[in-house]
Amino acid sequence: MIDFLEEVYKRKNEMIEDIQTLCQIPSVLDETTTNEGQPFGIKCREALEAMLEIGKRDGFVCENVDGYAGHIDIGDHEETFGILGHLDVVPCNASGWNTEPYGATLENGKLYGRGVADDKGPLIAGYYAAKIIHELNLPVRMKTRIIFGCNEENGSKCMQYYFTKKPYPAMGFTPDAEFPVVYGEKxxxxxxxxxxxxxxxxxxxxxxxxxxxxxxxxxxxxxxxxxxxxxxxxxxxxxxxxxxxxxxxxxxxxxxxxxxxxxxxxxxxxxxxxxxxxxxxxxxxxxxxxxxxxxxxxxxxxxxxxxxxxxxxxxxxxxxxxxxxxxxxxxxxxxxxxxxxxxxxxxxxxxxxxxxxxxxxxxxHELGKALYVDPQSELIQKLHNAYVEFTSDNVHQPQAIGGGTYAKTMPNCVAFGVEFPGGDNKIHQNNEEISIDDLMKATAIYAKALYDLIKE
Known part of the structure; x- marks a missing residue:
């Protein structure tokens, strides 16, 4: 029996450092610095490069898709499972923060800063979940492709462009909402x-x-x-x-x-x-x-x-x-x-x-599209079962939300975490935060769910 939570805690310090590296880049859309290779501004490009460097450091195949998005491939199978996260963030108010907004400050068991919960911290959680499966040399039938864009907060033009250049994974999730798994988005x-x-x-x-x-x-x-x-x-x-x-x-x-x-x-x-x-x-x-x-x-x-x-x-x-x-x-x-x-x-x-x-x-105006995935599908059921295994929560069931995520940009993809029921990570607010223990648990949930979906 694999103790995924133990494996996550072995990598806790490295995870925190990677999150801080990303969150210390104020990757807000900046149309004054758009250029070839940086369609959303210089800071979004810097965040993209920083994430790619993390993948290269760990020995994985990485690709920058014209500055719109990038990916890190973990494994070498033909069939692909996608984990989609975003590197851009919403702006910070000039006042009202108790810590440096782009400091990713670690205090009292929490990280504080723009992006720690939306969505750089969760993206790193998804990345480490796939990395753990790879490092444990577990038998899988699919590779995991960590896909990250730079325009989710302003229309997801990054993913729209990315999927004109790259194929859709067979299935996937985005760690950019809340637990339990989200089968529908308005x-x-x-x-x-x-x-x-x-x-x-x-x-x-x-x-x-x-x-x-x-x-x-x-x-x-x-x-x-x-x-x-x-x-x-x-x-x-x-x-x-x-x-x-x-x-x-x-x-x-x-x-x-x-x-x-x-x-x-x-x-x-x-x-x-x-x-x-x-x-x-x-x-x-x-x-x-x-x-x-x-x-x-x-x-x-x-x-x-x-x-x-x-x-x-x-x-x-x-x-x-x-x-x-x-x-x-x-x-x-x-x-x-x-x-x-x-x-x-x-x-x-x-x-x-x-x-x-x-x-x-x-x-x-232009009315966007809603998302709906059958709650009884393999994807929803295995994601939810992994959540229940680590939380013993049988009260909260698969749900629909009002937020729009990258899940809408590809077939057979849903939002999954990172906020737990009753929690408040202050998304888009002053003093955005995430508990380190919650982040570790979410990473273990992702690892278990991912393995259940891609194992041989």
């Missing part, structure tokens, strides 16, 4: 909303940089002295247990409200700075954009006020106002939705237009 859609509204006393309104994050900070610029707003705004912050402040900017006033970031697939876990700011502004401004946002988004993450609420086999439809830019009457905003597979594009569009038309706002 479709994603971004509604890009534009238009022009009367200024009123609102000069500017700004919040969010990525649609797939609940925006934490919102800034509003208003005509008039700060004395007009200070008392009511601070009282509003206190009432809603929020942080923020008022600044005097010449003859104008700047309001700053700080909510709480979260992943857009679980907007109920965040406090949307833009939405809460507009709820306040509604009391001091007649601006129609403010009215629109407050009317349709305040205290509603599920589209009930928009008339698009739906609960299906994959759960509830979710809504996140992720990006908001307003200046001199010009509106630009992005609303991120995670949509159960039963909902049609026509149903969404009809309801959205009913809300937008009144305010003379326009939209463009």
């Amino acid at each position: 479709a994603g859609v971004n509604f890009k909303i534009t238009g022009t509204v009367d200024n009123d006393n609102l000069i500017g309104l700004y919040s969010g940089t990525r649609a797939n994050i609940v925006p934490e900070v919102c800034e509003a610029y208003l005509t008039g002295s700060y004395k007009q707003y200070r008392e009511s705004f601070l009282a509003y912050l206190s009432k809603h247990h929020l942080e923020g402040h008022v600044e005097e900017e010449g003859n104008h006033t700047k309001l700053v409200l700080i909510g709480k970031s979260a992943h857009a697939s679980t907007p109920e876990l965040g406090i949307n700075g833009a939405v809460y700011m507009c709820h306040y502004l509604r009391t001091v401004s007649q601006n129609q954009l403010v009215e629109f946002i407050d009317k349709y988004f305040y205290n509603d993450c599920y589209g009930e006020k928009l008339g698009i609420a739906y609960t299906g086999l994959m759960g509830q439809l979710t809504v996140n106002l992720g990006v908001l830019n307003y200046k001199n009457g010009n509106v630009s905003m992005i609303v991120d939705m995670r949509v159960p597979h039963e909902v049609t594009d026509e149903q969404l569009t009809k309801k959205m237009h009913q809300s937008l038309d009144f305010y003379q706002l326009k939209e463009t």
